[in-house]
Amino acid sequence: xVVVLPYxxxxxxxxxxxxxxxxxxxxxxxxxxxxxxxxxxxxGMQVKSANRQNFNNTGYGYQYDNGGLPAIDYRIMxxxxxxxxxxxxxxxxxDRFVAFYATGNYTYRSKYNFTATGRYDGSxxxxxxxxxxxxxxxxxxxxxxxxxxxxxxNLHWVDNLLLRxxxxxxxSMGPADNATVVLKSRLTNRPYLSERExxxxxxxxxxxxxTWEKAYTANLGADATLLDRxxxxxxxxxxxxxxxxxxxxKTSAIGGEAYKAANxxxxxxWGTELLLGGEIIRTKDWGWKSTFTVGYNESKIxxxxxxxxxxxxxxxxxxxxxxxxxxxxxxxxxxxxxHNTGVPQFIDENGKTASAVFLQDxxxxxxxxxxxxxxxxxxxxxxxxxxxxxxxxxxxxxxxGNKIRLYxxxxxxxxxxxxxxxEFNDRWMQPGDELITNVPSILEAFEAAQLNDSxxxxxxxxxxxxxxxxxxxxxxxxxxxxxxxxxxxxxxxLNNVSVTLSxxxxxxxxxxxxxxxxxxxxxxxxxxAQPIQKQITLSLKVGL
Numbered sequence: 001x002v003v004v005l006p007y008x009x010x011x012x013x014x015x016x017x018x019x020x021x022x023x024x025x026x027x028x029x030x031x032x033x034x035x036x037x038x039x040x041x042x043x044g045m046q047v048k049s050a051n052r053q054n055f056n057n058t059g060y061g062y063q064y065d066n067g068g069l070p071a072i073d074y075r076i077m078x079x080x081x082x083x084x085x086x087x088x089x090x091x092x093x094x095d096r097f098v099a100f101y102a103t104g105n106y107t108y109r110s111k112y113n114f115t116a117t118g119r120y121d122g123s124x125x126x127x128x129x130x131x132x133x134x135x136x137x138x139x140x141x142x143x144x145x146x147x148x149x150x151x152x153x154n155l156h157w158v159d160n161l162l163l164r165x166x167x168x169x170x171x172s173m174g175p176a177d178n179a180t181v182v183l184k185s186r187l188t189n190r191p192y193l194s195e196r197e198x199x200x201x202x203x204x205x206x207x208x209x210x211t212w213e214k215a216y217t218a219n220l221g222a223d224a225t226l227l228d229r230x231x232x233x234x235x236x237x238x239x240x241x242x243x244x245x246x247x248x249x250k251t252s253a254i255g256g257e258a259y260k261a262a263n264x265x266x267x268x269x270w271g272t273e274l275l276l277g278g279e280i281i282r283t284k285d286w287g288w289k290s291t292f293t294v295g296y297n298e299s300k301i302x303x304x305x306x307x308x309x310x311x312x313x314x315x316x317x318x319x320x321x322x323x324x325x326x327x328x329x330x331x332x333x334x335x336x337x338x339h340n341t342g343v344p345q346f347i348d349e350n351g352k353t354a355s356a357v358f359l360q361d362x363x364x365x366x367x368x369x370x371x372x373x374x375x376x377x378x379x380x381x382x383x384x385x386x387x388x389x390x391x392x393x394x395x396x397x398x399x400x401g402n403k404i405r406l407y408x409x410x411x412x413x414x415x416x417x418x419x420x421x422x423e424f425n426d427r428w429m430q431p432g433d434e435l436i437t438n439v440p441s442i443l444e445a446f447e448a449a450q451l452n453d454s455x456x457x458x459x460x461x462x463x464x465x466x467x468x469x470x471x472x473x474x475x476x477x478x479x480x481x482x483x484x485x486x487x488x489x490x491x492x493x494l495n496n497v498s499v500t501l502s503x504x505x506x507x508x509x510x511x512x513x514x515x516x517x518x519x520x521x522x523x524x525x526x527x528x529a530q531p532i533q534k535q536i537t538l539s540l541k542v543g544l
Contacts, residue, residue: 004079007071011062013055020050020095038107050095058087081196084189093178096124113143121171121212127179132211139168159225166219171212174246176261181206205251205260213263215242232277242267247320249306265304267326271297287386294379299325299372310349310367311359314462316405316523318373321364327374329403330367332357334438334463342428342441343451344460356454359462370467375399380476389485395477396509399520402470407518408461410440412448421516438465468514472521475507495543503536 026044033039058080061071080087101119122134143164152158182204188197221236244263251260273295281288304322310332313319318327333347338355348354349361378399385392409421428434428441440460443451460466479502489497511520522531 002075004073004076008061008063008066011059011068011070013057013059015055017053018050021048023047036109038105038110040105042101042103044101046097046099046101048095048097051092052095053090053092055090056088058085081187082192084187094124098122109148111145111148113145115139115141117168123173125173125176125178126212127210128208132179132209135171135212135214137169137171137214139166139170141166141168157227159227159229160223162223164219164221164223167217169214169216171214174213175248176210176246178204179207179210179261180204202257205257207260207262209263210246210261211244211263213242213245215240217241230279230282232275234273234275236273237270238272239270240268242269243303247306250309262305264306265301265320265322267299267301269297269299271295285388287384289384291382292379293381294377296377298376301326307362308364309360309362310357310364313364313367314359314405316373324369325372325374327372329370329373329405329467330364331370331464331467332459332462333366333368334460334465337428337434337438337440339431339434341443341447342433343443343456344440344463344465345456346459346463354454355451355456355459357459359459368464370464371401371403373402373404373470375470376401389483391481391483393477393479393481394475396473397476398471398473400469400471404468404470404512404515404518404520405462406466406468406515408458408466410457410460412443412451412455412457413445414442423516468518468520469512470520471510471512472508473510474505474521475509477502477504478506479503493544496541497543498541500539500541501537502539503534505532505534 024044024046026042029039029041031039059070060076060080061073063069063071099119099121101117103115103117106114116139118136118138120134120136124133126133141164143162146152146161146163147158152161181202184201184203186199186201188195188199190196217238217240219236219238221234223232223234225232243266245265245267246261247264248259249262249264250258274293276292277290279287279289301320301322301324304320306320308319308321313321313328313330314332316329318329320326321328321330335345335347335353337344343355345353345355346357347366348357349363349366351366378397380398381396383394407421409423414420423439424442426437427439428437440457479500481498481500484497489495508519519532
């Protein structure tokens, strides 16, 4: 063997440069007319620019103990080029954003409020045409301070009551970061250096018509405080029609690149949010406050230009299909275990029972819809109790209505180093076991070779057998705090001293038993990830 790095080591360097500015200016006008009319106007603009440039380099033979003198063997460079290793790279991008905006607010007798807003935004991250890059948006809103009406004077238990409504067009760039073609200089990946050629690689397709994600949103809401501010509530009901939604979609790949960012879908959604707060106990030494929140949201893709394949719909993160919610989870329909081998079987892309399913097929009508990956229902419940200088807070969170793909524990081959879940104890072991268990067999090497790359165990991970409810109730956090009395520190230079002991993610109070210990909030689509941890913290806060 030949040592191609006889002296020195690696000097890896990466440099990032950013030059940018963010310029804003605005003008305001306020006027009160005859004490009953109040008018506030605001107009302004924003210009934002950012130029980014980066370099990276892998240096060989750097001699740290010899003044940085490089000692490079030509063979390491030869091997680097032959292995197509990117030992040097650079990139540039330019981000431009311009906005013009105006807001007007009119109030009559401090009871009736009307607001109108308009914006005109432009960005070079979208398509080339003016229609694609520039977009006007607007909104109108009104509110009514009901508690200030004369007919409310005798209702002393009502402290504040506000009714509000709004409607408007909003926009965002979503996941879009570039709409122009991106070409990169590369070398062909051939085994011999003499056969290498310089090439231009197409890494991002152009979409000159890529434009803003847009949504019309209507909202009705009410806010109130009652009983000398002992009780409060806030409720919102909204409906949203989103269109020109952006996503990375699969193309025909005729031009050499299979994916591009595109405005591919329209979506309808509606929901409601409720907040209830109460001060249950209010005395000199004792206090108890509670807050309960709940939110519910439903969505439906009403128009989609993409045609999803089976794989994009059965993966843990879900997929998008017309007529279903965003990030819907589908599954292969499980049809039991083979009587002779214990290999799982499914309804394939052609509607037949088989162990093999071609996951790249676009025939998805035989898939089973499980539900949305994102929970439609979520909320929390917080309680804070204090006694003199002590305070205790307990916070509980919950969610419901979503589905989770279970951990992919099943494979065709296993080794002695694999850690298997306890459910493998109930696996198929002999003919007839398929009547009492749905856990597949562990195949011998000869049996596995006869599967002919049909991947039934991988398909089993994507089947109806490997789905659980995402409903849970979690003890999210508990904290106990003690505030030193003022008398204890009045002769010192300290203003306040407090000690807090807190813990988070302590206990999962409820979850689907089918999860078998898998955390419903932890999502891992592959690779290495860290689950949600239990944390205990002791903190000391001193104010001078």
